[in-house]
Amino acid sequence: MITANTTLCAIFGHPIKHSLSPVMHNAGFMHLKLPYCYVAFDVLPDKLSYAIEAIRVLNMRGVNITVPHKEAVIKLLDYVDEEAKAIGAVNTIVNDNQVLKGYNTDAKGFEKSLLEAGISPKSQTALLLGAGGSAKAIAYALSKEVGKLIIYNRTMSKAEDLKNHIQSLKSTTCTIEVIDNLALTAPSDVDLIVNTTSLGLHSDDPMPIHKEFLLPKHIVYDLIYHQTKLQETALVTGCRVLNGLGMLLWQGVLAFELWTGVKAPVEVMRRQLHSLA
Numbered sequence: 001m002i003t004a005n006t007t008l009c010a011i012f013g014h015p016i017k018h019s020l021s022p023v024m025h026n027a028g029f030m031h032l033k034l035p036y037c038y039v040a041f042d043v044l045p046d047k048l049s050y051a052i053e054a055i056r057v058l059n060m061r062g063v064n065i066t067v068p069h070k071e072a073v074i075k076l077l078d079y080v081d082e083e084a085k086a087i088g089a090v091n092t093i094v095n096d097n098q099v100l101k102g103y104n105t106d107a108k109g110f111e112k113s114l115l116e117a118g119i120s121p122k123s124q125t126a127l128l129l130g131a132g133g134s135a136k137a138i139a140y141a142l143s144k145e146v147g148k149l150i151i152y153n154r155t156m157s158k159a160e161d162l163k164n165h166i167q168s169l170k171s172t173t174c175t176i177e178v179i180d181n182l183a184l185t186a187p188s189d190v191d192l193i194v195n196t197t198s199l200g201l202h203s204d205d206p207m208p209i210h211k212e213f214l215l216p217k218h219i220v221y222d223l224i225y226h227q228t229k230l231q232e233t234a235l236v237t238g239c240r241v242l243n244g245l246g247m248l249l250w251q252g253v254l255a256f257e258l259w260t261g262v263k264a265p266v267e268v269m270r271r272q273l274h275s276l277a
C-alpha cells in the first residue's frame with residue numbers, strides 16, 4: 001500500500017519503458033514489507049540536472065541511473081565513491097539527508113553474477129566486445145582478475161580510450177590489447193567473451209562476432225537479457241552461456257541494500273526478473 005509515508009526510489013534514463021528494475025525492486029520492497037516504492041522516469045539529457053535536483057526536493061531515497069546518463073550525472077553529485085570514480089560512471093544514487101552520493105553497482109553486479117555461476121576469470125583471457133557505457137564497468141571488473149583483456153569495438157578510438165583509461169587505474173593487474181579487426185585477427189587463446197554491444201537487441205541484428213570464432217571451451221556472457229543469435233549459436237557450439245539477467249539482478253541487489261540498509265530478498269527479485277524477461 002502506498003501511503004503518505006512511502007519512501008520513493010526511481011530510475012532515470014532515456015528511453016526507460018523497457019526497464020525491468022521497477023518490478024524487481026518493488027517485489028523486494030513488498031516481500032520485506034518495506035515502506036518503499038520504485039518508479040521509472042524518462043529523463044531527457046538536457047533535463048538531467050533538474051531530475052537530480054528533484055531527488056533532493058522530493059526527498060527521494062535512491063535513484064538508479066541508466067543510459068545515457070551514467071557519466072553525465074557524476075558532476076551533479078555531492079560525493080562519488082572511489083570505485084564509481086575509477087569506472088567513470090554512476091548507476092546508483094543514495095540521498096543521505098540531502099547529500100547525494102554516487103555509486104557504481106554494475107561492476108560488482110557483474111562480478112557477483114560470475115561468482116554465483118561458479119566462473120572465475122582469474123588469470124584468464126577475456127575478449128570484451130564493445131567500448132560504450134556498460135563496457136566501462138565490465139572492463140574495470142575484469143581488469144582486476146584476468147591475465148589479459150582484449151578489447152574490440154566498431155569504433156576503434158573508443159576501444160583505445162577505454163584501454164588507456166583502464167591501464168591508468170591502480171587496480172588494474174592485467175595486460176590490455178585492442179584489436180582493430182576481429183575478422184582478421186580472431187584471438188585464439190580466449191576463455192571468456194563478453195558482449196556489451198547493442199547487437200542482438202533487435203532480432204535482425206547480426207552477431208557481434210563470426211560464428212566460426214566460437215569454440216566449445218568459450219564462456220559467452222551476453223549482457224542482453226533475452227535470447228540472442230550470439231547466445232543461440234554459442235549454445236549450439238557447446239559454450240557455457242550467460243545472459244544479462246544475472247548482472248541486472250546483482251547490481252539491483254546491491255543498490256537495494258545501499259538504500260534500505262537491509263539484506264535484499266535475492267530469490268524474490270530473481271523470480272520477478274525471470275518471469276518478465
Ligand code: ATR
Nearest residue numbers: 067130131132133134135153154155158196197198
Ligand atoms: P551501453 O551503455 O549500453 O554500453 P553505448 O554506450 O551506446 O551503450 O554503447 C553501445 C556499444 O555497442 C558500443 O560499443 C557501440 O560501438 P561504437 O562505439 O562503435 O558505437 C556498439 N554498437 C552499437 N551498434 C553497433 C553495430 N551496429 N555494430 C557494432 N557495434 C555496435
